[in-house]
Amino acid sequence: MLSPELLHGLRNLPLAARQAAEGFLNGAHASRRHGAGMEFSQYRPYQPGDDLRRLDWRLAARSDRYYLRESEVDTSLTVHLLLDASASMNHRDDNGLRKLDYARLLLAALAYLATQQGDAVGLSILSPAGLRHLAPRADARQLPRLYHALETAEAQGSFPTPETLAPLTARRQRALAVCVSDLYEKAGEIDALLTRLRATSGEVLLLHLMAHNELTFSYRSAVTFKDLETGQTLQLDADQQRPAYLQQLQQWLRETAQQARRQGFDYHLLDTAQPLDAAMREFLRRRQLAG
Template identity: 60%
Template sequence: MPFPLLSPADLHALNDLALVARLIAEGAQAGLHPSRRRGAGLEFSQYRPYQPGDDLRRLDWRLAARSDRYYLRESDVDTRLTVRLLLDASASMNHPDAAGLTKLQYARLLLASLAYVAHRQGDAVGFSALHQAGLQSVPPSADASQLPRLYHALRQLSATGTFPAAGTVAPLLARRGASVTVVVGDLYDLSTADQPVTPLTQLLRQLRAAGGEVLVLHLLARNEYDLDYPTTAQLEDLETGQRLQFDATQRAAYQAQLQSWLRQTEQTVRGFGLYYHRLFTDEPPAQALRTVLRGPARASA
């Protein structure tokens, strides 16, 4: 297996986010968007023949005088984006998979690689973590020292408490220019039939209203999906501390409820007109990144 496709646990063990981000991005071999397009800009790129209706201000009159032909000067137009990375850092993200890697640790690998890709394209990239203590942010920037700042914030981050109240995330909702927002979390705080309006539900709806593209990456550990625990086990809610005794006879009922919740969760996110991806924490991050960057279909709002 190529080195960039090492398991998430192996990549985490390298303990060097800068190296890991580069390896994952190179393994994915993709970009968030075309970085430049042809048009009327500042940096000259090429000539093309004049066509009726073209802007005469872009006509090269000196070339016309020499050749008796009419050409327009084309330039590269900057299409850089602002990429905002949002992480649910509530305590449920501390759930470990069978290899011992938590959702938070997997999210750290994925977000570092997304930041690397965006920065390499010249985009301004920023990071925000959402947890009970509030909003922890690194404002978007495209300068050379931004990646070290982001990597430091990711390394220092811990997952605690519950998802923050709706008012805490207000700074994330300002309407700005071209942007891509990537939300990463386990989505346990999304609305349900019993609790139709939650801070996370409000955030996703408001992010869509604020403009730009929004991608939601739903993280699951394989063991919570399969519930492959011993015949009897005690399960604990990492955010409330509530404990539940489990035995193998409950597995079928759990699976049915889980599949129902997953369908509802995906429908809710897509119903807002957002992109949705379900990722497992045992999936090589380069493979996950490649899937994300392909540009999935999005349901219309």
């Protein structure tokens, strides 16, 4: 798997998305042996450049092996991608990547996978400046639209108000909603949106994005922290505060995961220092269940 730093360094989101998706599928196949007693006469292993619409997604979800069907029987669905573009997503990890950079790469790769499968894919960029929404479509021009929207998205302000987000849940539409967010909120506004999406769409995959330096508190000595959404600053000794911080962080992560699963979301924690493969694997599994 290519690292997120290398993918970001390509400075070409369409190319990075394709490299990430096809590298993941090819690598997952190459790293596993075929199981005994399985019948492969109607399949062949995935190779880079193959038409992803012929992938057997059910087999992939069960076994993490990637094969193309020789007889084409496709299923498709609607995939609704959501990007949290509040200012906290500007937080930069030690590898130089912002959460926003990682989220762009991830959502572009998921859009590529879903579009190649024939799914109708839409995108909503959630920021206080207003809701930027591309309705789900399955035509050939949708993927460039999605890439452009992701490339030009900027993180700013706090998470948008319920009034701003109301159009997302104005009508019931069966879909798999995939939200990438760091879940920094003031009063449960992200949870409220996802709960409404769960009611109107049916399936929610919540990808909780955290920077590696947040997860490990890799800072040293005297540090000044600035809240990217409020502008407030805090000075502290990182070495002294590390044990208490990590304890509180783990408690928050446990409670966040428990609450998300109680709400019926498929929750997964992501580390911006790690490749995109874990998120893509969960997307394929959830896609199979939604289909």
